[in-house]
Amino acid sequence: MFVPAKNQQQQESLPLNCSFERSDWEILASFWHPVANSDEVTDAPVRVHLLDMPVVLFRTPDGIKAAKDVCMHRGGQLSLGSVCNGILVCGFHGFEYNGEGTCVGIPALAKGSPIPKKLRLKNFQCRERYGLVWVCLADQARAEMPEWxxxxxxxxxxxxxxxxxxxxxxxxxxxxxxxxxxxxxxxxxxxxxxxxxxxxxxxxxxxxxxxxxxxxxxxxxxxxxxxxxxxxxxxxxxxxxxxxxxxxxxxxxxxxxxxxxxxxxxxxxxxxxxxxxxxxxxxxxxxxxxxxxxxxxxxxxxxxxxxxxxxxxxxxxxxxxxxxxxxxxxxxxxxxxxxxxxxxxxxxx
Incomplete structure (x- = not known):
């Protein structure tokens, strides 16, 4: 079945089969939530779910990054791939993404060919604190994480x-x-x-x-x-x-x-x-x-x-x-x- 473009656009901000009311999801998405222990994210990508959103965590030299666990090429699950020198590599076609979510390598693309700018992951705010990995799905958090x-x-x-x-x-x-x-x-x-x-x-x-x-x-x-x-x-x-x-x-x-x-x-x-x-x-x-x-x-x-x-x-x-x-x-x-x-x-x- 093909997904009509209009419906796809309407649901873009919400995860597929979201179990929350839209208003509740948008409110909760604007807070910081822990999704993993820091020591769980080592040399391989890790898949977690937050508010029904599939999230891939991967470690880079600049710290742990979080993105929607979907490759922008053919919808592959990025957490089934690997991490090489801080680059997230899709296990389906080898597309490479840096910590900012930008595609920086396509093995099947002829050398010298430009990489489409649309090949960019949906990144989320991510921090490590208290030994936990915290993620905020909104572009801007409405409150800081707890002070302990x-x-x-x-x-x-x-x-x-x-x-x-x-x-x-x-x-x-x-x-x-x-x-x-x-x-x-x-x-x-x-x-x-x-x-x-x-x-x-x-x-x-x-x-x-x-x-x-x-x-x-x-x-x-x-x-x-x-x-x-x-x-x-x-x-x-x-x-x-x-x-x-x-x-x-x-x-x-x-x-x-x-x-x-x-x-x-x-x-x-x-x-x-x-x-x-x-x-x-x-x-x-x-x-x-x-x-x-x-x-x-x-x-x-x-x-x-x-x-x-x-x-x-x-x-x-x-x-x-x-x-x-x-x-x-x-x-x-x-x-x-x-x-x-x-x-x-x-x-x-």
Whole structure:
């Protein structure tokens, strides 16, 4: 079947079979999202998806570059090719593209013949920070990526946690991370304490952030011993969320003086699939990377089945669609913030 030129032009900015409403896609595309760990991109191209967009990552002498994973010649998948001296080589016909996306070589073209100027990849903004590769699909980002100095200033032991995928929308997964009422129930085998009432707390709203602090009775975390008799202690949880999907939690134990920071960034692969990137900073310098990763794996496996089963699948931004209690204060403010960005506008017309 041939694609009519008019339809092709109309859909040019959106990925094929986009699962988002156009307005939601355009808003989310204007933010920075992590798509891979930096050490995943070595001497070969890497294919990832962000907001349904197929993206090829490749390393050059100037750093990692990102482009739409489609060769402009015959629509080949560039990530099936190779990287040679910082040049991305299509595995279909050998077309060569530099870090700016310009075609600089065509093996089948007679020597001296000019290379068509239209042979240029759709490049995306790309940066490396916090050990992650971040991509912004828009020409200009509407906000900077989160500022987390503790990952970079040496104040703690930085422990990257393996990323994982979850069959859930990014908003649902972010809300789960920032929800405190579920801790005694979903996390009985990791850090959840006995069910207790939750005192009212204040949510502080910034231009692009939300923050709150609560006291939690929890089990000792990162001990490496799960399923035994729990030892409870009171900890202070300080959360900060950077729109749209990047969260951090500082866990402070007043008794021991231990401080851990958990950074949790949800990348929207599609409207119903997300990739979760996590980094732990141990300011006590007590925990081994193995213990931290094992603990986080237990916690994530406790959360995922429930989040994947939530209905409706998308996070409802109209506050009338679900029932809220005072412990949901953070969730309510988060939904308001997302709606204020313009997300969900088409769903409620």
């Amino acid at each position: 100095p503790q990952i970079e200033d040496g104040s703690g032991k930085v422990i990257p946690v393996p990323s994982y995928e979850i069959r859930a929308s990014a908003g649902r997964r972010v809300e789960n991370f920032n929800d405190i009422a579920h801790v005694p129930f979903l996390h009985r085998d990791s850090f959840g304490g006995p069910p207790t009432d939750i005192a009212p707390y204040e949510v502080v709203s910034g231009d692009n952030t939300l923050a709150f602090k609560v006291d939690i009775l929890e089990q000792t975390r990162y001990s490496g011993e799960y399923g035994g008799k729990p030892a409870y202690h009171s900890s202070v949880y300080s959360y900060e969320l950077t729109l749209p999907f990047a969260s951090s939690a500082k866990i402070s134990n007043p008794e021991s003086g231990d401080v851990y920071r958990v950074y949790d960034i949800v990348s929207p692969v599609s409207s119903d699939r997300s990739r979760v990137f996590q980094i732990v900073v141990d300011e006590s310098f007590k925990m081994t990377p193995e213990a931290v990763r094992a603990f986080n794996d237990v916690v994530n496996k406790e959360d995922s089945p429930q989040v994947e089963a939530q209905s409706p699948f998308d996070l409802p931004l109209d506050l009338r669609d679900e029932i809220h209690i005072p412990a949901d204060r953070m969730s309510v403010e988060y939904r308001r913030k997302l709606a204020a960005l313009g997300l969900g506008a088409e769903a409620y017309r």
